[in-house]
Amino acid sequence: MTLNLSEECTNEFEFDCKEVAFQVMNAVLDSENCPYEATVDLTLTTDSEIHEINLQQRGIDRATDVLSFPMTQFPVPGEFDFLEEEGMDSFDPDSGELMLGDIVISVDHVNAQAAEYGHSQLREFAFLVAHSMYHLIGYDHMTEPEAKIMEQKQKDILNLLHINRD
Template sequence: MLVVAYDNRSDFEIADTILEEIEDAMARTLLDQEIEVECEVSFSFVSAAEITALNSEYRGKDSVTDVLSFPMHEDFILHREVIIKENPFLPLLLGDIVICIQQAETQAKEYGNTLTRELSYLSVHSVLHLLGYDHMANDEKSAMRRIEKEIMGDD
């Protein structure tokens, strides 16, 4: 159901158990959103310097961030039938996820989470972005947060 192409460009070694948890979180997201075709996600772990450069280039924000998502399809969730029909070859590429492992580790400590839990959450969050969800407006943010909590099993 899900193919993940990993690229670790950070100085951190990512344990296989963490990768398995990330993949499980992303697969749960696709199931929750009733995506029933095989999908592929490109997933990169990068340094603070690299994500700052990407954030500056693509979002005009010259600062470190935890994750960036680059969807392959605009509003996938709204147009899934057409997108799937027009892309008969599987797996269907959803897009790219770029995570700053240093920022994820900082946030995990800040929120009292494990690094694995933080990376899983960021993966869920990013897959939702790849599917067309956003959190710019308050109603969008509430809807996205509700879905994230449901997938992560948070109360």
């Protein structure tokens, strides 16, 4: 797993965000039996910057906690078999790694939501990474059944890593 981290703002986290993101990402890929080495770009930014990205990319005029930009469209969430025949463009020609996509997280939202929900910054950050990783491999939460599946998967990953609500 390759994690390219870009910090476009100062964060005051009391944990190593790259290490936590790496652990969460690997746990998600292992839980989904991903047969490939993968690469993800993670950007930590401010509310104002994520607001601008959200407006430009999605036409939504507000800040949000996390944005996910998948490189590959998965016909079936978490199913990697199709990549053997159809997904050659999904692999980095130099490293051979599966390019999953980009994650953008607002540090401002991590802090605010941790306080609002009464848990640690670590738990909120790990949750947002897990949430976004599931988006990168095709999961969504647009319908109630999809949301239940995704919520359970996120919960299972955080429990596996012992990153629970305080």
